[in-house]
Amino acid sequence: MNPTLTAAERVAIARHPQRPNITDYLSLLFTDFFQCRGDRLCGEDAAILGGVALFHGRPVTVIGTRKGRTAEENLQCNFGMPGPEGYRKALRLMRQAEKFRRPVITFIDTAGAYPGLEAEARGQGEAIARNLFEMSRLTVPVVSIITGEGNSGGALALGVANRVFMLENAVYAILSPEGFSSILWKDAARSKEACDLMRLTAPDLLSLGVIDGIIPEPEGGAHLAPVIAARQVERCLARCLSELSRERGSALAAQRYQKFRKMGGAAPKEDV
Amino acid sequence: MNSIFAKRRARLLAMKAMRDNYVPPEKRITCPRCGKETQRRDLAENLLVCPGCGYHWPLGAYHRLSTVLDSGSFRELNGKYPAGDPLFFPGYKAKLASTQRKTGLTEAVVTATGTIGGYRCVVGVLDSRFFMGSMSAAVGEKITLAIEYAARSRLPLILFSASGGARMQEGILSLMQMAKTSAALSRFSEKGLFYLSVLTDPTTGGVTASFASLGDIILAEPGALIGFAGPRVIEQTIGQTLPEGFQRAEFQEAHGFVDAVVPRHEMRPTLIQLLRLHGKGEHP
Numbered sequence: 001m002n003p004t005l006t007a008a009e010r011v012a013i014a015r016h017p018q019r020p021n022i023t024d025y026l027s028l029l030f031t032d033f034f035q036c037r038g039d040r041l042c043g044e045d046a047a048i049l050g051g052v053a054l055f056h057g058r059p060v061t062v063i064g065t066r067k068g069r070t071a072e073e074n075l076q077c078n079f080g081m082p083g084p085e086g087y088r089k090a091l092r093l094m095r096q097a098e099k100f101r102r103p104v105i106t107f108i109d110t111a112g113a114y115p116g117l118e119a120e121a122r123g124q125g126e127a128i129a130r131n132l133f134e135m136s137r138l139t140v141p142v143v144s145i146i147t148g149e150g151n152s153g154g155a156l157a158l159g160v161a162n163r164v165f166m167l168e169n170a171v172y173a174i175l176s177p178e179g180f181s182s183i184l185w186k187d188a189a190r191s192k193e194a195c196d197l198m199r200l201t202a203p204d205l206l207s208l209g210v211i212d213g214i215i216p217e218p219e220g221g222a223h224l225a226p227v228i229a230a231r232q233v234e235r236c237l238a239r240c241l242s243e244l245s246r247e248r249g250s251a252l253a254a255q256r257y258q259k260f261r262k263m264g265g266a267a268p269k270e271d272v
Numbered sequence: 273m274n275s276i277f278a279k280r281r282a283r284l285l286a287m288k289a290m291r292d293n294y295v296p297p298e299k300r301i302t303c304p305r306c307g308k309e310t311q312r313r314d315l316a317e318n319l320l321v322c323p324g325c326g327y328h329w330p331l332g333a334y335h336r337l338s339t340v341l342d343s344g345s346f347r348e349l350n351g352k353y354p355a356g357d358p359l360f361f362p363g364y365k366a367k368l369a370s371t372q373r374k375t376g377l378t379e380a381v382v383t384a385t386g387t388i389g390g391y392r393c394v395v396g397v398l399d400s401r402f403f404m405g406s407m408s409a410a411v412g413e414k415i416t417l418a419i420e421y422a423a424r425s426r427l428p429l430i431l432f433s434a435s436g437g438a439r440m441q442e443g444i445l446s447l448m449q450m451a452k453t454s455a456a457l458s459r460f461s462e463k464g465l466f467y468l469s470v471l472t473d474p475t476t477g478g479v480t481a482s483f484a485s486l487g488d489i490i491l492a493e494p495g496a497l498i499g500f501a502g503p504r505v506i507e508q509t510i511g512q513t514l515p516e517g518f519q520r521a522e523f524q525e526a527h528g529f530v531d532a533v534v535p536r537h538e539m540r541p542t543l544i545q546l547l548r549l550h551g552k553g554e555h556p
Contacts, residue, residue, distance in 0.1 A: 113481075115501030115509050120519060123529050125480030125500035129454060133486055136455030137462070153450055153481040153500070160451050174438050174447045179505075184440050198443050199359055208358075210444055257455050263448035264358060264409030265416070 007195035022064035045086030061097035064107030081114035084127035113154030135160035139249030278344030292332025333382035333399035345386035383418035389544030390556030404436035412449025437477015450482035466550035492521035
């Protein structure tokens, strides 16, 4: 691991256009991927990719945000900013995973939920809230990996997991450093300063207890050696899934609840 | 004995409500919507609703509680839970202290138990004067403790939201409160208990994307701004001005996200009706 990078440098690496994304991980780590589309309510959102695949021969549900790499893909995926249809599709796939007792693996890389007119009219807030509510009680293993940037409720809506990992140069925050500095100081240009204050790097979040582990990246960033980076992700997923698969469903839901219950507060008393 | 304590509690809430009175100290208050001038006293008697156009001024948390709870039933929960500075954010502690002095609040939410029309329940109220009602770790914790208290005591839960969203100075820990409160509500719901969410002006960001949107019944005050992204961010993103009434309570009702828009004068009777409908047919 490289401890000398500044937070702003990590933000730049996390946003690198050649950084491995969910599509790369799907082809490098999984086989037989079948893509599921649509929220069964009104639409399909390409900013969230989801479906069923085999991981080491075992069926799993894979869901993640997708930014796209070419200009055309970027537009199609709305630059990785999902709308309510995307979150509702994700929830549909998670419920299906529970039905078929498949673990859920989510890959997170998003600038945040899309702040648009239609997204608001169709209940962006409600869609995210519902995901948090339902994910907290899923009775199958849920593992989240923040591969690039994980911003705002739009990232958290796929991140209520038993284990949350970050790639070494990924960032996870309440919103983008630009948004942060424009809200707090009315000046988006002070984003570098914001990066240092926000505690958004993987080592920061590990020490705050928000994530469970850091996946090391090749020197200079995952985009320089995607296959090596993917092997590290694979090792992490394999270990974590074999650990979680031994647990009963109710224990998984309870563990996930306790994990988030502790964040930013006193430990709970046992419920009667 | 009991009635002495009830009287004391009634006085305590009345005093706190008075301190909360949101109207600035000038004698005549001008409505920001219709421009009508109203005497401060008349306005307070009218629950801070403009007699001319029905504009709803924001209500302080204790003031709000005094308008819905039965007199003498108020008991604050975790009133001394301290505000924190988990990320050691520069200047934040001092700003917290000065806001506490100015508002008399310790944090942006007040949680309490009490009765409404004789029905015992747990009520939480966010206060927009305190860092715009934003969700700090302490706010998330107090709300979660209130949810857990209601779950343990098998009581209905009512949360009044008024929030700009996340507390910037607490960063990622503010974000995590969305997961924490939603997970607590999930457990609460599994027990078959009733959660009523009331959205007041403004309810945006992480509060909309967590507990505020998860009510079994969702009510809103007239004209309240309700949404995930704020109007300014949306306008910047899409590069056009938003239509009149976008994201207002009436818009959310028309789009299926609010059961009813309820004016402040009808709030208490509506709460009583809903508590009765979600009870076991008992008459307190």
